Amino acid sequence: MPATPPQAAAPLSAPSPEVPVTSTPEGHFPEAPDPQQLLDFVRRAATDAELVASLPLDPEERTWLRLEGPGGSEAWLIGWPPGTGTGWHDHAESFGAFIAASGELTENSLAVRLPTDGWKTLELAEGVDRHRTIAAGKGRFFGQQHVHEVLNETAEHAISVHAYYPPLPHLRRYSRSGPVLRLEQVERPEDWQ
Template sequence: MDDRGPSASDLLAFVRRTAADAGLIASLPLDPEGRTWIRLDGPGGSEAWLIGWPPGTGTGWHDHGGSRGAFAAAAGELTEQSLAVRLPTEGWKTLELAEDVDRERRLSDGRGRAFGPHHVHEVFNASPSAHAVSVHAYYPPLPLMRRYSRSGAVLRLEEIERPEEWA
């Protein structure tokens, strides 16, 4: 784990403060079909993003490649489903999850959450009609993202994305 750079608490303070910037939030172009984003300057060399979420859109299950992070809702409401378990990062393709590892939270009105380097989750806008906007920050900047599929208790590693694929 990289102990240099901003802590998860520092990142959470940044995303909450940024989510309260009404001018910045209003500057994000919203698309009715897909997510939109603007890259921001995060604190202490972190990677940060302002993201717009049309109704019904989400990330799917993923992790952040060992980076710690935080995110906060700036407009609308987001739902986060996460796993309260540390998964191995290498050497597996399919895992069966225990029954008590699922967590769910809803974030709106500047509320946010920080997470450590082994966090696996999915985030989505469950609203049928309203956009959501959120601010995200990661340190160190994302080296990769692992994407997963989930069927009941079975989590399967589907792909590993690298930053050059996100341009």
């Protein structure tokens, strides 16, 4: 798991109706999950009080547990002490979902698809920034190459559940100064496994 684990383009402000999902007797999807199935998975995991309570919390550093996601997806339970965050990043070719199980998170994202290769620095146009508050029980799913940062800007610990499909091939990390976005590094799964 990276020092700043993977996170999370359609907002979800209220629970959506449960989507029937065909599964095998072991509880695995017979085929690759879609974004709604990932959202349903993180929603169910976030309401599992025993699972959420099993996450060891640290007062200064984020903590995480790897979960078995549906259909071969990658999933994480993440603890967020006050003042922690991911920094700007994307999830490459993976789509995913996340939900706050407790506490409140802030998501800043870009409402624009960036070129995947051939650049180190981009100047962003006005109006591409999006800001969301993700309260306990709320979440969202997102598409491929979704660029965002997730933060705990409150005085209380937050816990969230995240799932990605396909499992993250890599994670691109960015720095940002005003409208300028700079690609800083690419992390591979072996960097956080």
